[in-house]
Amino acid sequence: EIVLTQSPGTLSLSPGERATLSCRASQIFSSAYLAWYQQKPGQSPRLLIYGASTRAADIPDRFSGSGSGTDFTLTISRLEPEDFAVYFCQQYGTSALTFGGGTKVEIK
């Protein structure tokens, strides 16, 4: 099983600042199978990025993904008020999907 470790657990930032979220895998896998989700309280996870760097439909271009091998990054270039939420990475290259533990982006 591929274990995903996200850091930091919580990121305290102000609107307009840049957010950099990390996702590290326990073993190398293809970047084609790495996704990022955003989740707000009481809502289902929203797909942001798939294939490590491809934005899903209707996702603003302030969200970008990068990385390969075992290290992946989600960057939010300038935080908008609606971006404060929890973010999860996920791998889908094996029959058993796995998620990272999440990073909470909170207002400083």
Place this chain on the structure above:
Amino acid sequence: DVQLLESGGGLVQPGGSLRLSCAASGFTFNNYAMTWVRQAPGKGLEWVASISERSGSSIYYADSMRGRITLSRDNSKNTLFLQMTSLRGEDTATYYCGKGSSAFPRGSHFDFRGQGTLVTVSS
């Protein structure tokens, strides 16, 4: 637009059973893999099970629930089912269904569009 409507959750005693449903619309249901993930209160996301398109020839289960769940689909009704038995307190969670990006789970990213259904296992 893709819509997924989960239902069937509720309060059940330890050892009990429930069948969750996910009614899909806005896409050709039988062409896509589907999945269930869950989220315990205040916790992260955990994958539960996935099924391939149409015939459902490929079904995968998480170790934590294997032997206690059965995943199936009714393409004539555009509905995904998750039959759960021998439920435990640690199964208490909101369950979300997701639509895959392709016919088979492996290599599919998933889109979760519903509000989930809450399963509470307690005496």
